[in-house]
Amino acid sequence: MRTRILGLSGSPRTSSNTAILVETALEAAEREGAKVEFIDLSALKILACEHCCECSKTGKCKLDDDLNKVADTMKAADGIIMGSPDHFASVATPLKNLMDRTGRFLHLEGKVAAGIVVGRRSGLDLALSHLLFFLLVKEMIVPGAIYWPIGFALNAGDIRGDTEAMAMATQLGERVTILAAAIIRNPMPWAHEPRPLGQKVRFGDEWK
Numbered sequence: 001m002r003t004r005i006l007g008l009s010g011s012p013r014t015s016s017n018t019a020i021l022v023e024t025a026l027e028a029a030e031r032e033g034a035k036v037e038f039i040d041l042s043a044l045k046i047l048a049c050e051h052c053c054e055c056s057k058t059g060k061c062k063l064d065d066d067l068n069k070v071a072d073t074m075k076a077a078d079g080i081i082m083g084s085p086d087h088f089a090s091v092a093t094p095l096k097n098l099m100d101r102t103g104r105f106l107h108l109e110g111k112v113a114a115g116i117v118v119g120r121r122s123g124l125d126l127a128l129s130h131l132l133f134f135l136l137v138k139e140m141i142v143p144g145a146i147y148w149p150i151g152f153a154l155n156a157g158d159i160r161g162d163t164e165a166m167a168m169a170t171q172l173g174e175r176v177t178i179l180a181a182a183i184i185r186n187p188m189p190w191a192h193e194p195r196p197l198g199q200k201v202r203f204g205d206e207w208k
């Protein structure tokens, strides 16, 4: 079975620098033998979370947009590479909405993941922290690259000039694929622990 690697671009604009980095990672994943899929959130409608908590009971979001389809694709992937532009030192709204809306019901534990951030100048580390916090609380396994995966660019396409960021995207694509393939052969036990919907933290035998 081929390793399935999903790339998600969280930029609100088309042909974005984020999409270029994520697609670069996916090209590397494909070279490593993965079956890859790319989702550009700028082409989809992902509304903001309304904090109704219905997803905790039903396992899906009640809002009528593209979120549940993206969640299904994430669930089917062995590895997920998430990219975002730095917007005021945080992730951009399309990706933030996706995090907020899937965070409570979508089980991603034991999958491999990487986060990549692109910005003009400042706040990239904070934006990357936001992204990594999500991946870690979703109990995903995050490989490092030779340097932090951030890229510098302003206008769409400029990121191609940041050769270091392009190389890191390639490296992450390779590492996510190699690690995901190893985990398929030797799955993490916590990926199969039964968990009640919407109740994330276990204290002894009790879920809270």
Ligand SMILES: Cc1cc2nc3c(=O)[nH]c(=O)nc-3n(C[C@H](O)[C@H](O)[C@H](O)COP(=O)(O)O)c2cc1C
Pocket: 011, 012, 013, 015, 016, 017, 018, 019, 084, 085, 086, 087, 088, 089, 090, 118, 119, 120, 121, 122, 123, 124, 152, 153, 154, 155, 156, 157
């Ligand atoms: C709403 C908004 C907020 C931004 N905030 C920052 C910021 O805090 N720091 C920064 O360095 N760049 C910031 N930028 C610039 C973008 O991060 C930069 O243009 C990046 O290349 C966009 O990536 P994209 O092409 O993937 O959308 C901001 C851009 C927008 C539209």
